[in-house]
Every structure is written in structure tokens, then in C-alpha cells.
Amino acid sequence: xxxxxxxxxxxxxxxxFNHIDARQFRVTDQVYxxxxxxxxxxxxxxxxxFGDLAxxxxxxxxxLATKGIKGKSYxxxxxxxxxxxxxxxxxxxxxxLHTVIGRxxxxxxxxxxxxxxxxxxxxxxxxRVFIADSGLLPTPQPFxxxxxxxxxxxWIKATAVPLTMSxxxxxxFHWMMRKMEI
Numbered sequence: 085x086x087x088x089x090x091x092x093x094x095x096x097x098x099x100x101f102n103h104i105d106a107r108q109f110r111v112t113d114q115v116y117x118x119x120x121x122x123x124x125x126x127x128x129x130x131x132x133x134f135g136d137l138a139x140x141x142x143x144x145x146x147x148l149a150t151k152g153i154k155g156k157s158y159x160x161x162x163x164x165x166x167x168x169x170x171x172x173x174x175x176x177x178x179x180x181l182h183t184v185i186g187r188x189x190x191x192x193x194x195x196x197x198x199x200x201x202x203x204x205x206x207x208x209x210x211x212r213v214f215i216a217d218s219g220l221l222p223t224p225q226p227f228x229x230x231x232x233x234x235x236x237x238x239w240i241k242a243t244a245v246p247l248t249m250s251x252x253x254x255x256x257f258h259w260m261m262r263k264m265e266i
Contacts, residue, residue: 108228109134109187113142113220115149117158119194120216121201129191130221132229134184141185149218158218165207168199187229 112135119126135142149158188195202210 106230112226114223117215118217121213126197127194129194130189131186132189133186138185158215162214167207
């Protein structure tokens, strides 16, 4: 069986055994956040916003990510709590009410870098980590994302480049060792 046939078979089998009723959310807009710590730019996080689900909250989020309100915007905002594998909190405007307005579309690796920021006993970062820049990205037409944690296609897309690079490096070293007759 060829490699692509095995992958297709794996996808079909995983969908057959997957009994989770995943929900689909319509992404109407996208916002980017360029994250930086004291020393360097960590990268860009793109958040897909669910404008149909929470239109007022999404509208406010977009304004804060672009021009701001009364001189306050996400640009320059520090993250004040980082709880590994749970939450990254950075807005001082939270009022103990939380609304899900979107999902990370790109840049999950940046979130993982944030999780490795040293924190004190209250989960507050010991060094400054902040949003260096933010803004709106063009979204020509709405698209859907799933909340399925077992979305095999998403896992394949997320691991394709790192695995390809790893196998390429291993192949290169194998070739070098054969040339050197070790």
C-alpha cells in the first residue's frame, strides 16, 4: 500500500471510530496579535472571531485590536496571568464575565512559547510579555473551524512541516554516515 493510501485509510478509520459530536463555528473576521517578551519577538497569533455567535463582543475585540477605545488598545498590553495548558490572560478589562469570541487559527506554537514564560506562585509572569502590535486581517469570506480535539486532519497539518524537517535531517545524517563508512 502506498503512503498516501495508508494516510487516507487512517483518516477514514479515525472518522468511523470518532464518536465525538464536534461543533462547527463560523469565522467571520481574523485578528492578529504580535507577541513579544523583553528580549525578542515570539511570533504572531491569528484569532478567528465568531461574529455570528457574539457580534457585540467581536465588534469590541476588533476595535481594541485596531484603533482602540479612549486611548486603550491591545497594542502594548502585558499578559498578567499565564497558566500552562489552560489560559493566557492579558486584558485588564475583564470583569469576571467571559465570552468565547474566537479560536486560535494560526500561531498555537506562540501560545506554547508563552506557556514556558517563568511565573510566580500566582501565575504572574516574572518578565514582561506583551502584545507588540495588533490589527485586523482580511477575511475574504467566512469559513468554519471545529472544536473537535481529535480532528486528525488538523493534527496532520500541524505536524507535517516539523516531521518532514526531522526526517530530512535524519536522512541527511544517514547519508553522511554511509559516505564516511561509519
